[in-house]
Amino acid sequence: MIRAPDAMLQQKHAIRRSVCAACFMRPVGSDWFPGEIARCCEGTCPIFTNLHILKQVAARRAAEPAQQQITRRICATCAHATAGGASCHRRDYQSCPLSLYQDRVLELLSEDRPLDRRETTIEPAC
Numbered sequence: 705m706i707r708a709p710d711a712m713l714q715q716k717h718a719i720r721r722s723v724c725a726a727c728f729m730r731p732v733g734s735d736w737f738p739g740e741i742a743r744c745c746e747g748t749c750p751i752f753t754n755l756h757i758l759k760q761v762a763a764r765r766a767a768e769p770a771q772q773q774i775t776r777r778i779c780a781t782c783a784h785a786t787a788g789g790a791s792c793h794r795r796d797y798q799s800c801p802l803s804l805y806q807d808r809v810l811e812l813l814s815e816d817r818p819l820d821r822r823e824t825t826i827e828p829a830c
């Protein structure tokens with residue numbers, strides 16, 4: 705599917721290039737994917753399924769620590785966490801992509817990238 709470009713789409717592309725390319729959960733053979741191509745794991749990935757919340761978290765970091773916001777707004781409703789997001793075996797065993805890569809994701813979501821009209825998304829590819 706091809707969509708019109710926008711700022712969030714460009715940030716998605718940046719996350720795919722910077723985070724997904726090195727993610728421990730990336731599908732075999734997807735290392736070469738450019739930012740325009742989504743991996744098949746994206747639909748259930750806690751980073752991509754919470755992208756709009758993470759964008760807000762990035763914008764509010766000065767008012768409330770990012771980890772506190774993520775625990776309250778994302779982990780609290782995650783099926784893998786308990787105790788209102790305070791306890792999570794996936795976080796403890798470093799098997800949650802959001803927990804592992806949240807600093808880089810928030811950094812990318814904080815960047816104001818100039819709009820490139822050539823950017824589109826083709827998804828998913830695996």
Ligand code: SF4
Nearest residue numbers: 724727730745746749
């Ligand atoms: S699990 Fe998430 S971060 Fe990892 S490759 Fe898949 S979509 Fe990217």
